[in-house]
Amino acid sequence: xxxxxxxxxxxxxxxxxxxxxxxxxxxxxxxxxxxxxxxxxxxxxxxxxxxxxxxxxxxxxxxxxxxxxxxxxxxxxxxxxxxxxxxxxxxxxxxxxxxxxxxxxxxxxxxxxxxxxxxxxxxxxxxxxxxxxxxxxxxxxxxxxxxxxxxxxxxxxxxxx
Amino acid sequence: xxxxxxxxxxxxxxxxxxxxxxxxxxxxxxxxxxxxxxxxxxxxxxxxxxxxxxxxxxxxxxxxxxxxxxxxxxxxxxxxxxxxxxxxxxxxxxxxxxxxxxxxxxxxxxxxxxxxxxxxxxxxxxxxxxxxxxxxxxxxxxxxxxxxxxxxxxxxxxxxxxxxxxxxxxxxxxxxxxxxxxxxxxxxxxxxxxxxxxxxxxxxxxxxxxxxxxxxxxxxxxxxxxxxxxxxxxxxxxxxxxxxxxxxxxxxxxxxxxxxxxxxxxxxxxxxxxxxxxxxxxxxxxxxx
Ligand SMILES: Cc1cc2nc3c(=O)[nH]c(=O)nc-3n(C[C@H](O)[C@H](O)[C@H](O)COP(=O)(O)OP(=O)(O)OC[C@H]3O[C@@H](n4cnc5c(N)ncnc54)[C@H](O)[C@@H]3O)c2cc1C
Ligand code: FES
Ligand code: FES
Numbered sequence: 001x002x003x004x005x006x007x008x009x010x011x012x013x014x015x016x017x018x019x020x021x022x023x024x025x026x027x028x029x030x031x032x033x034x035x036x037x038x039x040x041x042x043x044x045x046x047x048x049x050x051x052x053x054x055x056x057x058x059x060x061x062x063x064x065x066x067x068x069x070x071x072x073x074x075x076x077x078x079x080x081x082x083x084x085x086x087x088x089x090x091x092x093x094x095x096x097x098x099x100x101x102x103x104x105x106x107x108x109x110x111x112x113x114x115x116x117x118x119x120x121x122x123x124x125x126x127x128x129x130x131x132x133x134x135x136x137x138x139x140x141x142x143x144x145x146x147x148x149x150x151x152x153x154x155x156x157x158x159x160x161x
Numbered sequence: 162x163x164x165x166x167x168x169x170x171x172x173x174x175x176x177x178x179x180x181x182x183x184x185x186x187x188x189x190x191x192x193x194x195x196x197x198x199x200x201x202x203x204x205x206x207x208x209x210x211x212x213x214x215x216x217x218x219x220x221x222x223x224x225x226x227x228x229x230x231x232x233x234x235x236x237x238x239x240x241x242x243x244x245x246x247x248x249x250x251x252x253x254x255x256x257x258x259x260x261x262x263x264x265x266x267x268x269x270x271x272x273x274x275x276x277x278x279x280x281x282x283x284x285x286x287x288x289x290x291x292x293x294x295x296x297x298x299x300x301x302x303x304x305x306x307x308x309x310x311x312x313x314x315x316x317x318x319x320x321x322x323x324x325x326x327x328x329x330x331x332x333x334x335x336x337x338x339x340x341x342x343x344x345x346x347x348x349x350x351x352x353x354x355x356x357x358x359x360x361x362x363x364x365x366x367x368x369x370x371x372x373x374x375x376x377x378x379x380x381x382x383x384x385x386x387x388x389x390x391x392x393x394x395x396x397x398x399x400x401x402x403x404x405x406x407x408x409x410x411x412x413x414x415x416x417x418x419x420x421x422x423x424x425x426x427x428x429x430x431x432x433x434x435x436x437x438x439x440x441x442x443x444x445x446x447x448x449x450x
Binding site for chain 2: 001002003004006023024026029045046047050053059060061062064065066067069070072113116130131132134135136
């Protein structure tokens with residue numbers, strides 16, 4: 001079978017992009033290999049680890065379980081985009097302060113998933129933070145520091161209103 | 162790994178999806194949320210010729226309540242079911258079960274129709290629709306067909322839906338106000354597929370189960386009614402003896418599969434433990450009303 005392709009137009013981190021892509025290309029491969037947004041990582045490639053998490057039309061999804069052609073017309077954001085806008089600057093700072101990463105492989109996925117909890121911050125328990133992050137594996141930190149960093153960020157945002 | 166080569170067609174309407182399904186036969190595969198299909202493609206466990214993407218077919222999603230029946234479109238995503246006030250109010254069993262369905266990011270894409278079309282033995286929604294006596298509605302170019310949940314699940318990933326049929330909606334009678342329901346499962350990590358679990362719907366009065374449905378999943382090849390356990394409990398005043406009788410009866414109701422999630426013996430044990438917990442919880446909830 002020859003490689004089927006399709007032209008897609010979407011915005012990625014605020015920029016309009018039009019490209020012809022193989023229909024079987026995953027969104028995360030498109031972002032990494034075609035556009036150079038290598039912040040989204042590939043771990044398991046079957047939906048289990050969460051390293052590939054990206055935002056599509058304001059919802060966090062697995063970049064390895066969505067085809068690039070399915071993002072036609074969508075608004076896509078990667079960790080680079082979140083970094084650029086400053087949306088998660090406090091979370092990033094708390095990750096550094098709390099040493100919530102070691103190898104850093106899981107970090108973009110953790111940040112982008114945790115960012116959902118920060119949008120309309122409301123009091124959450126550590127248990128709820130763990131549940132929210134349950135789809136993201138970290139093989140280094142033991143999670144404690146990650147939960148700490150997220151918790152601190154939420155609490156600070158709540159205090160500062 | 163990367164998915165194998167395939168053709169991809171984005172269906173613009175339900176009719177187009179049905180026509181494509183009919184023309185392509187076994188070679189065509191519906192792409193709903195992709196949260197189960199894409200992993201099997203990435204691991205090259207399946208190799209369909211053409212994916213028929215139904216994500217842009219707008220009239221396949223949504224939740225409504227009409228004459229005591231909750232209608233859920235097949236393309237309704239898990240996150241929408243989890244956040245729906247109609248579900249919370251009329252189908253507390255589904256609301257409770259949804260907390261166990263996958264992880265945040267997977268729920269943002271995965272659909273209830275995909276879950277029921279796939280019929281993974283460890284999935285929550287198939288057990289719920291069987292426990293609640295739902296009707297599954299499928300459609301082909303030849304017309305629409307309603308299948309009772311009892312007749313729908315045929316075996317491991319096997320259902321009564323024909324290859325040219327699209328699952329279009331799920332009809333679930335609203336839970337009666339004098340009923341209680343309980344959903345329990347055990348998984349290795351929150352949001353992972355269950356090792357063992359059950360959906361329980363009951364009418365309780367004076368600590369006695371007057372009506373009861375217990376549907377087991379995770380351990381069996383398909384959602385399975387625990388007929389013996391139900392018979393051991395209905396009409397009896399709930400007691401420690403009753404709990405034991407239900408657990409003992411389960412050995413004949415279930416035929417657990419050994420897999421990576423655990424041995425048959427362990428799963429039977431877990432289902433017994435969950436049965437006791439679920440029935441205790443049902444009594445407690447009935448008294449709290
Ligand atoms: C890490 C991870 C954890 C998960 N944990 C759970 C869990 O705990 N519980 C759980 O239930 N699920 C779990 N899932 C699976 C998830 O819920 C899937 O979304 C769901 O099982 C399938 O729905 P989908 O919309 O993604 O379907 P798809 O993956 O798109 O399709 C699945 C199959 O159904 C067919 N299909 C889909 N929709 C239709 C339709 N309307 N008509 C006919 N055929 C159709 C497809 O052709 C395909 O064969 C998990 C997934 C991942 C990646
Ligand atoms: S790479 Fe996508 S979930 Fe692991
Ligand atoms: S820091 Fe290494 S995987 Fe999380």
